[in-house]
Amino acid sequence: MARTAREFAVTGIVQGVGFRPFVHRTAARLGLDGWVANVDGSVHGAVAGEEGDVDAFARCLSGEAPPLARVRRVALRAVRGRAPARGSGFTVRRSEGARTGPREIPPDAATCEACLAELFDPHDRRHRYPFINCTGCGPRATIVEALPYDRVRTTMRRFPMCAACAAEYADPADRRFHAEPIACPACGPRLSWDGLYGDDALRAAVKTVESGGIVAVKGLGGYQLVCDATDAGAVAALRARKHRPTKPFAVMVSDLAAARRVGRVGSVAAGALSTSVRPVVLVAAGPRPLPADVHPGSDRIGLFLPTTGLHHLLLHALDRPLVVTSGNTGGEPIAVDEQAAHHCLDTVADGFLDHDRPIRARHDDSVVQPTGRGLMTIRRARGLAPAALPLPRPAPVPLVAAGAQLKHTFALAEADRVHLSPHTGDLASTATYDAFLSGYDLLRPLVGIEPRAVAHDLHPGYLSTQWARARPLPRVAVQHHHAHLAACAAEHGLTRPFTGVAYDGLGLGDDGTLWGGEVMVADLAGYRRVARFGTAALPGGDAAVRHPWRTALGYLHGAEPLGSPPPERELTDRFAERLDPAARTAIRAMIARDVNCPRVSSAGRLFDAVAALLGLADEVTYEGEAAVRLEVAAGRRRGVPLVQRIVEHGQMWVYDPVPTLADLLRRQADGEPVAELAAAFHRTLADVTAELVARAVDAGAPRTVCLAGGCFVNRRLLADVRRLLRARGLRVLVGRDVPVGDGGIAYGQAAVAAARLTRTTHGRA
Template sequence: AIRGLGGFHLVVDAANAEAVALLRRRKKRGAKPFALMAATLDSVQSYCRISSRERQLLSSSRRPIVLLEKKENGGLAANVAPGQNYLGFMLPYTPLHHLLLHDFGGVLVMTSANLSEEPIVTGNAEALEKLNGIADYFLLHDREILQRCDDSIVCVDEEQTRILRRSRGYVPAPVTIGDNDVPAMLAVGGTLKNTIALSRGGQVFLSQHIGDLDNERAYAFFRDSMDHLQRILQITPQYVVCDKHPEYLSTKWARAQKLPVIEVQHHHAHMAAVMAEHQLREKVLGLILDGTGFGEDGTIWGGELFAGDRRGFSRRAWLRPIPLPGGEAAIRNPWRIAWAILYSLEGTAKAGKDLPFPGDRDPRELENLAVMVRRGINTPLSSGCGRLFDGAAALLGLCSRIDYEAEAAIRLEMVADRTVVDGFGATARPGRFDGELDWAPLMAALVGEIRRRKEPRELAARFQNELAELWLRALLRAREELGLNKVVLSGGVFQNRFFSARLRLRLKQKGFTVYEHRLVPPNDGGLALGQIVVAREHLKAKTQSEEDYVLSHTR
């Protein structure tokens, strides 16, 4: 364990598969990729292909982790990033790093020093206690770390920098959104990949990556980050802004405060964040694709086509809700989603018995799930597009159980054959492209091709290409009806470079103007920015309404 700038790293030789496997066991980190550090750009280039833009990012003063296309047979241990097409590299950013890498000469795993999903360890005494049994040796120093801060993660997509985790090097640099005459606000983000934000005048200051608020230490870090950001920026918020999900810990915290609370719908916040980044104020189309967000009707949303602006939206199209037998258990075990899709298609507990999956499952287990889906017992419905990726990955035998968030969808992206440009054709498309979009023809086409023993690499590509066509047609329908040509894209699904590239290409071919994130992540790490943008518009509308009322009664 080595003490760094924003916390400790756990470090092993990246070429030693045994050491990497031991680190995974001790850290309780199954298959999630590890970050790597090399001494020089030339060293990185031995293992990855690097564009000029990626070189600039690696060498910049921000020193983020940059996701790079890996070369075959590079010499690093395969279990550093199992099943991945990319490796996350960074260059040294402290004198201690430079000394270590100079003397070592190879590549080091540099992963956050913590147990999985807990905040990074910062103090010497804390490290000796928390990392006992994980680290064999400790390299300590007396430079105190006042605020923990993880490494930032970025990638380059079509020569544009995309931020996937905004932290060290990027915070607390503000995002400018205009309109100085609005009271200061504190936005508390979501529950996954949490960040918070403070506004002052026309600027929004986002915190470093806090993480998932599902354990006591992460929640304590969340509260500490709010106090710290207010103190160093000398901002006293007059309003608190939160998600509408009643079970988010961030929402519960906001509702417990004495300040006025403004609640913002999850996917509208995603949409507004992109609009703020690009200074858009007019009405646009917003395609927001993620796994989970609390909908206006109290159900789980996540495959959403909106028309609207910073102040409001209308829901133009959405995915037909997918059954999630067991709720959270289905998200952790995508085979459950795959089987619920099969059951929805074929209507029998013996659905897909002739397929590799679910032919290998216990028939009694499948019968129990059939009862749950049929009767709606502990089986919430979700329009989340991410769940469709999970189901497809499980049907293709790529991932039946996840070790980390979005693992199934990532595996689907990684195996997709990039030479395949077709989908499944017209038979895989629903009969209408407004309102509820039926995924059944698409999934039936996928299952049919699996029965024909087509290669998973081909089918992973065709599934994603066809899904892009589905959303393209919904956007074309909305443009025809509303005359809106600008499209903003947001949500965790847009971290998938294969799917994003395909959809972006098709949108541009059809003449749409496409806007994507460039300053904050497309995942929930950018949610707090959007929350403040929407809340400010609501507050301005309320103020204007009150002024109009006073004016009308004084004439």
């Protein structure tokens, strides 16, 4: 067979995932000569040998790539210049930095089984070494400082390899061949605790947790606060010190067997828990409940398995579930460096388990939940970000999407891909805003995208919008709920029009009111609102979000006049009697005089109002808490639907919530249990949604329906709406890899901006 030679270029997530060692092994197995190297953000090389072997090599590049790799494209061409000589062998060349095309950053990966076996092998030189890793696992996105991905361009450059590690790094037969974070006790990072180091530091941390204390642990992407999840006193102390009174804590367990003792872990959840991502997976609480303070007000518990050797060692020594939550105080970003952590967590933690490997990028834990046979991403961070996502309408110019205000992320887009940043938090403090700025300054050069346009929300009060407006770039303003729907559509590759249902808390509409219960006919470039929820007064704006009883009064006394009679005075008075008289009088006066009472058409705020009317949530401490309590109260009960009324108003269909609330109050007064009424409301909202969509479809709207917005994190609502729409023969799509809530807004903004800029550039949609 004739001898041939080919150059190859592979793009995607192909650096930091063992791709060069894989190429070396493949070429050696096939008897090929040549070379491979990291070139900027891709892998390039050349091979020479028998034609059939070269063809087999090319097929292997994408078909047999390492598990952590994501191959986007393999390009082959004839060798320019001198081909690799026969018998010259195959080598790994020095990396090159010339800009050659798309650049992707590999996410961090949890400790693999091979490294785990070494970690607990007394005869292995890495026995009990917390920073154990190989080409198949370990830190990636949190340590990389520049591309191409080599040790000298990561935070590991501070740790020169010892002779033993250098030998493994250079050995093609070793699984640590070109593992850039390679380390061992002789040359790598080490733990510290108040003057103690290594195993002594670890033992001090273990002793503190055993005695009921709280430890701040420096993890992969930031500090984590750790305590004994079975110790009610320790959990209560963590809540008090962290100023987090009710939001559930995540719990780390040693393995799937331990997870099944505290949670109801089905096959989908088990699969998610076991991946290299190691996300927090929301499951129903299990047969051996943890203290109520771990997940108060919720029947769900967030579980995850160890992500690093350090986590494995902690769990092995303590042999119990551990609360492992973000190392921050309420509203602040997760701490990443030692000085900042000791400053902001000094009053929270009883001790600090530090290490000396710098964290380059802030990554909190990712959060997912099973939805039927699939998964929904709630928070995209460690293990997922900043891996590229598809862009069905390629961006004609590089662009940045500034994101929303809550659950903030930003996005960088070029051509047909989008890099969605890891979760930042709520842009409500200087520290969180600074974290956004530093994250942007880090990610932009890493992925090689220099924006020439910026997309942003309509709301002028969002810090992300203000940042976007300060950029000296062309701007694309994107309505909040259109961005939600575009995120779902883009993830599923839709470019044609679709029907969208966007349910969330609040987002500024193009009419100047606050939206959140919308049905639209849309494509990636634009939308037309075809149905909505009736509006109500939101007394005090954000204050009503924190105090749902205010929202309830806004619906009872300030609902949009759509022709239905208000609830009987006797029924509204029964609710008002529970409230402080002075506060009740003040809020009613605000509504009557329309003082600081923005109008809102929001499914999320309607959930808040119903939760307050049922006595489930007069005050909340985190976004969505009232809706969580309402979903928990409903459980699996079916409930009898409440009264529904849909009217045609202003050339669109409008759901009038007043009859629903009046019926709820009436049935409550008749003694119907809260749980039954909570279930009834869920059924009602699902029925209303299906009817609004059906009317839109009957009028010509597309039969593909995208569901988006934070309300669809509610499993009951999502399941019922999806079932009812599918029963009508409609195709129903919901986000999987992109957060369904505000964490996906930036991705949606990027998709909309790309479509609009394309239309402007080419003069067509």
